[in-house]
Every structure is written in C-alpha cells, then in structure tokens.
Amino acid sequence: MASHRRPKQPSRTRVTVLTATAAAAVALTSQAAQAAPKPSKSEVKAKADALFEEAEAATEKYNGAKDKQEKLQKEISQLQDNVARGQDELNTLRDGLGSLASAQYRSGGIDPSVQLFLSSDPDDFLGKTSTLDQLSARQVGLLTKIQEKQRSLAQQRKEASDKLKDLADTRAELGKKKKEVQGKLGEAQKLLNTMTAKEKAALAAKEERASRDSARSALGNAKPGSGLAGAAFSAGQSRVGSPYVWGATGPSSFDCSGLTSWAYAQVGVSLPRTSQQQANIGTRIYSQSDLQVGDLVFFFDDLHHVGLYAGNGQVLHAPRTGTDVRYESMSTIGGPFEFGVRV
Structure with a gap:
C-alpha cells in the first residue's frame, strides 16, 4: 500500500548551514576575482x-x-x-x-x-x-x-x-x-585594447622620444655612408614615418625585409625577399664596431629581423605592426644582434 506521508522537511539548522556555505563560496569567489591583479x-x-x-x-x-x-x-x-x-x-x-x-x-x-x-x-x-x-x-x-x-x-x-x-x-x-x-x-x-587611451598615448610618446634620440645619435655623429650602401641608406631615410605593414615592400608601407630590399632596389641592387635570404649574400661582419652606414644588420637567432645600419649603434628599420619606419638603438630591438652583411 502506498505511503501518503509528507516528505521530511530539512531542519532549520541544515538550511542555515547550507546558506552559510553558499555565502562563503560566493565571498571566496569574489575575493579570488579581486585578488587577481590587473597586469601593469x-x-x-x-x-x-x-x-x-x-x-x-x-x-x-x-x-x-x-x-x-x-x-x-x-x-x-x-x-x-x-x-x-x-x-x-x-x-x-x-x-x-x-x-x-x-x-x-x-x-x-x-x-x-x-x-x-x-x-x-x-x-x-x-x-x-x-x-x-x-x-x-x-x-x-x-x-x-x-x-x-x-x-x-x-x-x-x-x-x-x-x-x-x-x-x-x-x-x-x-x-x-x-x-x-x-x-x-x-x-x-x-x-593592447586592455590599456586606457592615456596609457597608449604615453607609450606612443615614449617610443617617439626614443626614435628622435636615435635619429640624433645616428645623424649627428655617424660618418655618412658611401657607395651603394650609403645610397641605399639615403633611400631608406626617405621612408621614415611610413607604416609597417606585414608582407609590404613599399613604396608607401613596408615590413622589415621589404624596407631593406626596397632601399637597395633604388640603387639598382636586387636583394632576395626575406631576411633569412638576405643574410646569405655579401660579406658577413660580426663585430658591430666594423659596421658601416647602409650595411644590413640582422637580429634574433632565426634572423627574422633585418634593418639598415645607421651608425653609432643605431638602426633604421621597420619594427613591427603598429609602428612606422624609424631609427632605434640596436640594444633595444628585443633580440640580439647576430651579424651584419655588406652588399
């Protein structure tokens, strides 16, 4: 025979414990969320x-x-x-x-x-x-x-x-x-979109100041380039301020090897398309002190970045997406200088 007894209701004590447990869990979750610091x-x-x-x-x-x-x-x-x-x-x-x-x-x-x-x-x-x-x-x-x-x-x-x-x-x-x-x-x-407009502006201003400082160092004290390398460097200088666009070879936008190949093309020298290919032409120069203005300079162990030596430890290059062709200290590229190539 089926039972008609009503189901047993949870005791007041049990309800109180469950409620307290849930509240504690919510509090811990909230604290954990608050504890995760925003990246600087x-x-x-x-x-x-x-x-x-x-x-x-x-x-x-x-x-x-x-x-x-x-x-x-x-x-x-x-x-x-x-x-x-x-x-x-x-x-x-x-x-x-x-x-x-x-x-x-x-x-x-x-x-x-x-x-x-x-x-x-x-x-x-x-x-x-x-x-x-x-x-x-x-x-x-x-x-x-x-x-x-x-x-x-x-x-x-x-x-x-x-x-x-x-x-x-x-x-x-x-x-x-x-x-x-x-x-x-x-x-x-x-x-980058997690940063405020003010933070982005501050970073852009800092990079602009660094580029101006590098330009003054390169143009103020360095010996001018000579021969084809010097002429190629002059061509590259004319593109300062042009935006970096991946896969671009000029004349209005460039990626790193696009800039170097375009600059040398202006003086009748055809360079291979990629930085790794460009590393295998000409004469290699391993000492930074032996570099001359207009030499190709390569960075990172896989040689995925190349620029034009600007003198006094500076490089003229197309850095990355979001930047323009600019001068920069070789020490701040982000990867080690591997060697130069004299075309």
Whole structure:
C-alpha cells in the first residue's frame, strides 16, 4: 500500500548551514576575482611585443612562401608556353611526313614503312631496324626529329606537372602562415585594447622620444655612408614615418625585409625577399664596431629581423605592426644582434 506521508522537511539548522556555505563560496569567489591583479602597463606591452615578434617571424616565412609561389607561377607559365610551341613544331613535323606519304601515293603508292609510322608510335617504329632500311634519308631525319620532340614534350609536361603540385603545396603553406600572422596580431591587439587611451598615448610618446634620440645619435655623429650602401641608406631615410605593414615592400608601407630590399632596389641592387635570404649574400661582419652606414644588420637567432645600419649603434628599420619606419638603438630591438652583411 502506498505511503501518503509528507516528505521530511530539512531542519532549520541544515538550511542555515547550507546558506552559510553558499555565502562563503560566493565571498571566496569574489575575493579570488579581486585578488587577481590587473597586469601593469609594462607587462601588457611586454606580452604584446612578444606576440608582435612571433608575428614578424611568421611574416618572413609568409614572405618566403609568397616569393616561391610567384617564381613557380612564372616557371610554370614558361613551361606551358614551351610545350605549346613544341606541340606546334611536332604537328609541323608530322605534317611534313604526311606530305611525303601523299607524294608517294601520287607516284605509285605509299611506302609500307610510312604506312607503319602513320599508324603506330615512332619509338616502336624506329626500333625496327628492318623497317629503317626501307626509309629514305629524309624520312629518317623527320622521324628522328619527331621522336626527339616527343621526348622533349613529355619531359616538359612532367616538369610542369611537378611544379603545379609544388605550387599547390606552397599556396597551402601561404594560407597557413597568413592565418598564423593574423592570429598573433589579433592576440597582441586584444592585449593592447586592455590599456586606457592615456596609457597608449604615453607609450606612443615614449617610443617617439626614443626614435628622435636615435635619429640624433645616428645623424649627428655617424660618418655618412658611401657607395651603394650609403645610397641605399639615403633611400631608406626617405621612408621614415611610413607604416609597417606585414608582407609590404613599399613604396608607401613596408615590413622589415621589404624596407631593406626596397632601399637597395633604388640603387639598382636586387636583394632576395626575406631576411633569412638576405643574410646569405655579401660579406658577413660580426663585430658591430666594423659596421658601416647602409650595411644590413640582422637580429634574433632565426634572423627574422633585418634593418639598415645607421651608425653609432643605431638602426633604421621597420619594427613591427603598429609602428612606422624609424631609427632605434640596436640594444633595444628585443633580440640580439647576430651579424651584419655588406652588399
């Protein structure tokens, strides 16, 4: 028989204990939230700068993939043009052999050897020495040219196919690096957005003062550059104040290797696209005291940052997203000076 007794109500003491426990938990949570200190302005900047450095390293890899893609596209286009011309030449050779067959038909019938060629592969045909004996010298010459042209076209088509596959892989890598750069920049911007407008203005003013001090040090006491390096440095100076934009090569915006390659291009010197590639040209200079104005200077162990030496321990460079082309002390770049390169 079912029971109709009312469920037992919790005692007043139990309710009091539960309420007190819940209140204590809320208080502890509130205290924990209050205990988490807000990062200082310098901490936020340090974290954001670290992300900007990671983004720049990814940018140079992106630049390398983009440069490779452009070169592959040019090579593929050239190969495709060569294949098209080669096919036209092959068709002309075949037409020539066909004309011989027509002439033989009009003069009394087609040579069996020509009939054999017109209905089978030339490689197989030329392999039959007994058939070769029946050909005229002109026919042998035509068939040999056809065979060589077919082999050449097959090789070019294979090369084009391989490069197309490489191009697809490179495009995939390019997309991956682009997402990586954008992700790092987005994280850095979120951090900076936690700062007040006043804090951001104070940081910008501090960086501006540092850039002016570096410019005075470089331009006031350093010996002017000479030769191509000096001329390239002068070109770079003309872009002071231009914004850093990742992947940009000028003339109105730049990333680090974009600035150096643009500056040297103005004096007729073509530099590779990325900082790592630029590190492998010219003569390396390991002592900072031996550097001359206009030399390329490289930072970080993976060489993902490059600038133009400005003299007196200063560098002219495109630092990172959110900054402009400016002068800066080599000691404040954020990574160690590795070496210079004299182009």
